[in-house]
Amino acid sequence: MTEMLKIEHIRKTFNPGTINEKVALDGVDLVLNEGDFVTVIGGNGAGKSTTLNAVAGVWPVDSGKIYIGGDDVTKLSEYKRAKYLGRVFQDPMTGTATTMSIEENMAIAARRGEGRGLSWGITRKERALYRSMLATLDLGLEDRLSSKVGLLSGGQRQAITLLMASIKHPKLLLLDEHTAALDPKTAAKVLEISDKIIAENHLTAMMVTHNMKDAIAHGNRLIMMHEGRVILNIAGEEKKKLTVEDLLHQFERVSGEEFASDKALLS
Template identity: 65%
Template sequence: MLDVKNICKTFNAGTVNEKRALNGVSVHINDGESIAVIGGNGAGKSTLLNAVAGVWTVDEGTISIGGVDVTHLPEHKRAAYIGRVFQDPMMGTAATMQIEENLALAARRGKKRGFRAGITKAEREEYRELLRTLDLGLENRMTSKVGLLSGGQRQALTLLMATLQKPKLLLLDEHTAALDPKTAAKVMETTRTLVNRDRLTTLMITHNMKDAIEYGDRLIMMNEGKIVLDIAGEEKQKLTVEDLLARFSVASGGAMLSDKAILS
């Protein structure tokens, strides 16, 4: 479904702040596969996700989604294939718009927007049912401004928006990192439910080793802009946090993960 070939990205090239964020990354994700991405700060995890989402274009390499070469497509055109949830709960929704308006915007992702109604009556009913599945009581607050919701509620809503139209690829960028542990667990549960329901091809960044091990079919570890570990199948199922730390230490030549990663 996703085919990333040898992509490179350098920020601030030619200055003292030059940073080679992606250094020849290649990864292939099969249809319906879900992958957890881990790595220390500055390893290139978010850069990889942003490269796929098209926040900027890569310096080298190609990216294709479902057989379509998207390497040079702008972000808003790639959005036709991609559902995204960001780390910052503020980023995925429009705070000054209503819950139902946000969902209606997401329902039109990748479609031509013309002079049809921004939201229809039939849609409202559909959204009410979908919101009910979140079990957050949002189905009774459909005309409330999203800005009034808590961080966890916003992330759950963003998840719903990202999957409202089945995306070819779901990108989750540490989407529970800004939440308290209890809310984070709940949002992770919602993620699992939605991903399993639609068999979504997913790329999820996490700082949480446990989440990375429990979640998904495959685990990728990044260091210094490269993929240093790629564990799948039975091997992944047997993995423990201790294994992972040990293997990371070997793969990265003795470097340690950030404190945050070790503590979690």
């Protein structure tokens, strides 16, 4: 098995030396093998999204190492790291350029990790490809290639962002609570699309979620974070048998606290 992602003891403190000082990552270790789909849960401020942002290179970590597909990316800037990654964000506004058309957004994603020169931004061949990719979403977007993304709903944008994230077969797909801002029905649809894209492209993926049921139902692994550390790491058969009650018990045992997120319990 090849290691697709290896995180070695990364630390990150925000606003060091001020009254707002916050240790966001307190020595996170994680290894993902090729084809692993890990769901990440934990309370607010546990470090879930922060871990994804550290992998994506939104800011440099204070210490530790990050390897993607065997390459040390710890010092690479966010835009250079993009060639390894596909990313979908919590806010549907974040993943797309709203003043540009659907096909322009996809064409930009299709050139991720390549130089951008003076050749035409979209070729006719690409357009046909995008049309067929959009048709698989079953959202009626295949006839709206030249529509501005700003006119679309949150769910449609997340679906397009998923296509954009997977279009270059990234070594790692990062889904950062990408259904949290959607209504339950749309969220289920976007999750279904995510599963399908991950399976069809044999992607290695990390999905942060607030929803324990989703975390259990999706992926082959699950990690729980608390106060900037990974406190639970469940895989294989053990994960398949997991229930929400199990998770809550485990959380209380490992952290010595009650699980503090109502959102995760109620949903």
